[in-house]
Structure formats: C-alpha cells, structure tokens
Amino acid sequence: MxxxxxxxxxxxxxxxxxxxxxxxxxxxxxxxxxxxxxxxxxxxxxxxxxxxxNPCTNYTSQFKLNVLNFMIENGTSLNETAAIFKIPAPSTNSVWRKQYESQGLDALQSRKKGRPSMKNEFNKLSKQAPVEGYTEALEARIKQLEMENEYLKKLSTLVQNKEKSPNKTKRK
Structure with missing residues (x-):
C-alpha cells in the first residue's frame, strides 16, 4: 500500500x-x-x-483502556473511534480490544520492542558464582573431546592409507 x-x-x-x-x-x-x-x-x-x-506515539495502558471504554459506551465504530482519538490505524483499536479480552489489562502494557541485548545475558552469566566442581567438569569434558578428536584423526589416516595401498592379495 x-x-x-x-x-x-x-x-x-x-x-x-x-x-x-x-x-x-x-x-x-x-x-x-x-x-x-x-x-x-x-x-x-x-x-x-x-x-x-502523525507523530510516532507510544500509548499508555490507561489511554488504551479509555479508548476501549469510549468505544463500548458510545457504540462507535473502529474508524470513528480512531478518528476521535487521533489513532492513525483503526485496526489498532481492534488489536487492543482482542488483547484486553484475551489477557486482561496487563496485555495493554507497552513492551520494549526488538531483540533483547546479548550483552545483558553475558553479564548475568559472568556475574554468577561458579558452582563447585564446575571447572573440573569443564576440564574433563575438554579432555574427552580432545581424545575423540585424536581418535578420529588416526582413523581418517588409516582409511586414507588403506585406500592408497595396492591390493596384494587377489581373490579368484
């Protein structure tokens, strides 16, 4: 559009x-x-x-509730209500009504949009006190993965050598 x-x-x-x-x-x-x-x-x-x-507006939950109450009390349409309260899209009223009916007043609260910052998650993890034995468990896991890695390297080398070597015994 x-x-x-x-x-x-x-x-x-x-x-x-x-x-x-x-x-x-x-x-x-x-x-x-x-x-x-x-x-x-x-x-x-x-x-x-x-x-x-049309200024970009972040509507408060009280404003949203007032709009819904006005619409119900006066029986105004979505278009008319949007025009009265200077809401750019009439469908916004419909969304608010559905949210309020399904989840109550808490659904009308404005929430921060976008993706949460990963920096905050990292800070939370780094500030936590290490669990006893955590370091030892990590070291044991690292050692296990290193051994698996070495095993796979040796296996790969053996398979490559076998493919390169000519067959000395021939089957009849």
Missing part, C-alpha cells in the same frame, strides 16, 4: 467535501481503496488539519 503525504490526504478530503466527487472516484484517481478516503474524511471531521500529522 502506498503511503500518502498529509497534503495528498487533505486534498482528497477537500475534493470529497466540495461535493463534486464520490469516495470511489477519488480513491480510483489516487490508486487506493475508498475505505481509506472514508477514514481520512472522518479523521478530518474530528481533528481538522492536525489529523494528518
């Missing part, structure tokens, strides 16, 4: 509000779905020009 600038959205809304063009006609000229135009018009009706300025 193509992203549209605030100016393009505003122009589309003004074209509709002038009354000369339908949602479908405007959507076709922009190469988008008519539902996007409907959403933009709703956002404009509730928030004016500021509706199309």
């Amino acid at each position: 193509t992203k549209y600038s605030a100016e393009e959205k505003l122009q589309a809304v003004k074209r509709y509000l002038n009354g000369n063009e339908s949602f479908n006609k405007i959507a076709k000229s922009l190469g988008t779905d008519h539902k996007a135009i409907i959403k933009w018009v709703k956002q404009y009706e509730y928030n004016g020009v500021n509706a199309f300025i």
Whole structure:
C-alpha cells in the first residue's frame, strides 16, 4: 500500500467535501481503496488539519483502556473511534480490544520492542558464582573431546592409507 503525504490526504478530503466527487472516484484517481478516503474524511471531521500529522506515539495502558471504554459506551465504530482519538490505524483499536479480552489489562502494557541485548545475558552469566566442581567438569569434558578428536584423526589416516595401498592379495 502506498503511503500518502498529509497534503495528498487533505486534498482528497477537500475534493470529497466540495461535493463534486464520490469516495470511489477519488480513491480510483489516487490508486487506493475508498475505505481509506472514508477514514481520512472522518479523521478530518474530528481533528481538522492536525489529523494528518502523525507523530510516532507510544500509548499508555490507561489511554488504551479509555479508548476501549469510549468505544463500548458510545457504540462507535473502529474508524470513528480512531478518528476521535487521533489513532492513525483503526485496526489498532481492534488489536487492543482482542488483547484486553484475551489477557486482561496487563496485555495493554507497552513492551520494549526488538531483540533483547546479548550483552545483558553475558553479564548475568559472568556475574554468577561458579558452582563447585564446575571447572573440573569443564576440564574433563575438554579432555574427552580432545581424545575423540585424536581418535578420529588416526582413523581418517588409516582409511586414507588403506585406500592408497595396492591390493596384494587377489581373490579368484
């Protein structure tokens, strides 16, 4: 889906509000779905020009709960609720509702996104006190692996020598 600038959205809304063009006609000229135009018009009706300025927002759990309560109490649609609270994507409300219904208020808490740092895990492991006998167990394991490695090297050498040597006894 193509992203549209605030100016393009505003122009589309003004074209509709002038009354000369339908949602479908405007959507076709922009190469988008008519539902996007409907959403933009709703956002404009509730928030004016500021509706199309989308700051990246991290919503608090209380804000999310207020949005859900408003939607339930007033019976507003996802699009209308998103327009009233200036939420860029109406589907966000649906996600919040599903999370709240399945997991409760804790699901609405904002969580840190991305991959956890490996540095923290390393620090935790290095700060732990070594378990008694841990060093000896590691040394024993290292010695076992070294012996296995030597055995495999000798076996490989024997197999290569056998393949190189000509057969001295021939079977009839």
